[in-house]
Every structure is written in C-alpha cells, then in structure tokens.
Amino acid sequence: MQKISIVGAGRVGETTAQILAEEELCREIALYDVREDVSEGVALDIFQTAPFFEFDCRLTGSNDPAVMAGSDLVVVTAGFPRKPGMSRSDVLAANVAIIDEVTDHILAHAPHASILVVSNPVDTLTYRIAQRTGWARSRVFGQAGVLDASRMAAFIAEETGFSALDITTIVLGGHGDTMVPMPRYCTINGVPVSNFIAPERLDAIIERTRKGGAEILALRKNSSAYDAPAAAVAAMVDAISNDRKRLMPCVALLEGEYGERDIAMGVPCVLDESGLARVVELELDDRERQDFEHSVAAVRADIQRLAEL
Structure with a gap:
C-alpha cells in the first residue's frame, strides 16, 4: 500500500x-x-x-x-x-x-x-x-477475532507450555462476552488441543478468552488493552498489503452465511489485496450453533439500539 x-x-x-x-x-x-x-x-x-x-x-x-x-x-x-x-x-x-x-x-x-x-x-x-x-x-x-484468537492461543500456551508459534485457534461471534471460541478447531502443530488439555481446563480457557479484554482492563485500571489489539490490526494489514490470502477471523457483513443477513459478526474470512475477499462457512455442531445464535442475538440487540440513538 x-x-x-x-x-x-x-x-x-x-x-x-x-x-x-x-x-x-x-x-x-x-x-x-x-x-x-x-x-x-x-x-x-x-x-x-x-x-x-x-x-x-x-x-x-x-x-x-x-x-x-x-x-x-x-x-x-x-x-x-x-x-x-x-x-x-x-x-x-x-x-x-x-x-x-x-x-x-x-x-x-x-x-x-x-x-x-x-x-x-x-x-x-x-x-x-x-x-x-x-x-x-x-x-x-x-x-476482533484475530485478537480474541491470539488471546486464546496465549492462554493455551500458558496452560500447556508449548510454543505459542505452534498454536492455531479460531473464535466466532460478537466481540464481547458472547463470543464463541471454537476448541474443536484449535490445534497445536496440527494436533487437536483436546489431546493436551482436560475438558474442565479447556472450558476455563474459553471463559477467560471471553473476558480477556476485561481482565487486562481490570489489571491496568487506567487503560484498556492496546499492544495486542494493535498487533492484531497489523496482522490484518499485512495480509491485505502483501496479498497473502490469509484465513483470519474478522468482523464481516453476513450475506446468508451461517443463516444470517443484515448483521456484522466475527467469522473466518480470507484477506487479500482486495480487502475481505470472502467469508468461510464452518460446520457447527449443536452446541456451537446455539452459542453462535446467542451471540447473534446480542449483536442484533445493539444494532436495534442504533435506531434509538
């Protein structure tokens, strides 16, 4: 650019x-x-x-x-x-x-x-x-999702002792307490994360990811997070500027994907020199679908508030 x-x-x-x-x-x-x-x-x-x-x-x-x-x-x-x-x-x-x-x-x-x-x-x-x-x-x-996924990866690295460089994570949904971390799609150098972390510990990591920003805000007291958000932005800019065609979780306008329209939500996207090239639709199990729809409802509630402001 x-x-x-x-x-x-x-x-x-x-x-x-x-x-x-x-x-x-x-x-x-x-x-x-x-x-x-x-x-x-x-x-x-x-x-x-x-x-x-x-x-x-x-x-x-x-x-x-x-x-x-x-x-x-x-x-x-x-x-x-x-x-x-x-x-x-x-x-x-x-x-x-x-x-x-x-x-x-x-x-x-x-x-x-x-x-x-x-x-x-x-x-x-x-x-x-x-x-x-x-x-x-x-x-x-x-x-949103790039930051949330990086937080989840950091927590997994902290829990397992493995290098953060080998950890791949994905987070869907709204950027807030209703976000949907996807442990089924999380791996450590290609191996499912469930092979290394007990279910109850993984649940704790998911909850910590949802509250990752609030945790930093509470610790800093006079500032919300800025280092990790800036790094997440830079990663997205790098994908666009260098036409990398990277698959990254981004906030995108949905046009029928995941059964939703007229809403912007965090979903996996491909970023290239054109910007957001396409949305990638993942298969969701019943629990993931329920969590995603809960997140959709929270975002729609905020969108409805726009008409009142």
Whole structure:
C-alpha cells in the first residue's frame, strides 16, 4: 500500500502506527485526531524511531480530516474506551456520533479506501459504517477475532507450555462476552488441543478468552488493552498489503452465511489485496450453533439500539 490513515491517536492508534511503520507495510501513515497537535506529536515521535528500527515509512499527523486524502486503507480506532466494569456495548451511545462523523470524513476525503474498524462495539460499528457508506463488504470490515484468537492461543500456551508459534485457534461471534471460541478447531502443530488439555481446563480457557479484554482492563485500571489489539490490526494489514490470502477471523457483513443477513459478526474470512475477499462457512455442531445464535442475538440487540440513538 502507498498510504494508510489511522483515525484516533490514542494508545491503540499510536501502537498500530508504530508497528505498521516498523514493518513497512506502506509508504506513508497519516494519523488523524480531533485533538489539536496530538497526532502531530505522535507521528513525530514514531518517525524519530526510524533510525533505530530501520524503516523508511513517512508519518504525518493532523486534526484536519483532509490528511486522510489518498488513503488505500483507513483504520478507525477513535472513540471512548470502556472503563472497568463496563461492557463494549456500554460505550455504543457515546461512540456512534463519533463514528458517524469519522465515516463522513472518510467519504469526503478517502472515498476509494477500505475501512478497518477497531472501535467498540466493533460488530455494531462495522455494521453502522457499512450502512452509512453503502460500500461492499470487501471494503468495510472489523478487527476482533484475530485478537480474541491470539488471546486464546496465549492462554493455551500458558496452560500447556508449548510454543505459542505452534498454536492455531479460531473464535466466532460478537466481540464481547458472547463470543464463541471454537476448541474443536484449535490445534497445536496440527494436533487437536483436546489431546493436551482436560475438558474442565479447556472450558476455563474459553471463559477467560471471553473476558480477556476485561481482565487486562481490570489489571491496568487506567487503560484498556492496546499492544495486542494493535498487533492484531497489523496482522490484518499485512495480509491485505502483501496479498497473502490469509484465513483470519474478522468482523464481516453476513450475506446468508451461517443463516444470517443484515448483521456484522466475527467469522473466518480470507484477506487479500482486495480487502475481505470472502467469508468461510464452518460446520457447527449443536452446541456451537446455539452459542453462535446467542451471540447473534446480542449483536442484533445493539444494532436495534442504533435506531434509538
């Protein structure tokens, strides 16, 4: 890619910019934030690490949305973070107005870009942006499952002592307490994870995965997670920028897959240079289907709230 814009120069946005620059996934990164001088300071700080990390990506920042002009991809991280005890849905009302304004800026200044949504609640806000732009689902998608799957893999590595590099996991559903970790599809170098972890311990890992973000928020107290979310974004950008055709769990608009329409949910997707190339439909057993439908209901409840905001 030539240019990636990041909306929101907070901790997730800043860390995302740092990783994208270090990995040279584009030639230029633009940071946009409504706070005067903040994004300029972040861009300058990161650019001054270029001699150490040996990257040649240029960074700029501005509180003028026109800085996004010419973007190939816009990563949306703006919005109010949740506080301890809050769910991702609790920040919906506060963040809808922000996201609507951001979407209008993208339409005005980067009409040919794709949009990667990170702001919470990500499933509902991905749906909102898709409805507001009218763009194809290949161009509007969200980050959630990549992060949730990485958390599950980390917990499995911690439990088993195996290298995290050999652990493959998948998580479906909404990015919240109703997410659906899929242990049946989780492996350690191709071997089903159930060969190494007792059922009750695996159930505990599934529950910990569902509450992975809340656990970090409770420990940090003054900040939600930002290192792992930024790394998850970078992994998705890498798949798109380098046309890797990677299978990754992403928030996608469903068009009949899993029996659902008119909703954005976390499902396995193929990412390539076109963005979200296609949705992959997995066979679900009765328990997985029940959990998935429970997650669908939670996301639909938030989507219905949009009409009231």
